Amino acid sequence: MDKQTIAVEVAYALPEKQAILSLQVPAGTSALEAARQSGISAQFDGIDLENAKLGIFGKVIAPTQVLQDGDRVEIYRPL
Numbered sequence: 001m002d003k004q005t006i007a008v009e010v011a012y013a014l015p016e017k018q019a020i021l022s023l024q025v026p027a028g029t030s031a032l033e034a035a036r037q038s039g040i041s042a043q044f045d046g047i048d049l050e051n052a053k054l055g056i057f058g059k060v061i062a063p064t065q066v067l068q069d070g071d072r073v074e075i076y077r078p079l
Contacts, residue, residue, distance in 0.1 A: 003027070006069035010038035012047065014077070019043055031056070031073045032063035040075070052076060 005024040012019055021038045029037070031054045041047040053076040054063055060076075067073070 008067050009072040012075040031065045
C-alpha cells in the first residue's frame with residue numbers, strides 16, 4: 001500500500017534572491033519537516049530553520065502545523 005503524499009511549496013526570499021520549491025511530502029508532514037526536506041537552506045546562507053518563523057500564505061503558524069495539499073510554507077526572515 002502506497003503512503004499518500006501531498007504537494008506543497010516552500011518559499012524564502014531575500015531582496016536580491018527568492019526561491020519557491022515544489023515538493024511531494026507524506027500526508028501528516030509538518031511545516032518545519034517540509035522546510036527541512038525541501039533543501040532550501042542549502043540555497044541560502046544563514047537560514048535557521050529551527051528558529052525561523054513560518055507561515056502559510058501570509059499567516060504565521062507553529063512549526064508543528066500539519067500541512068494540507070497545496071499549502072505554501074513561507075520562511076520569514078528577521079526584518
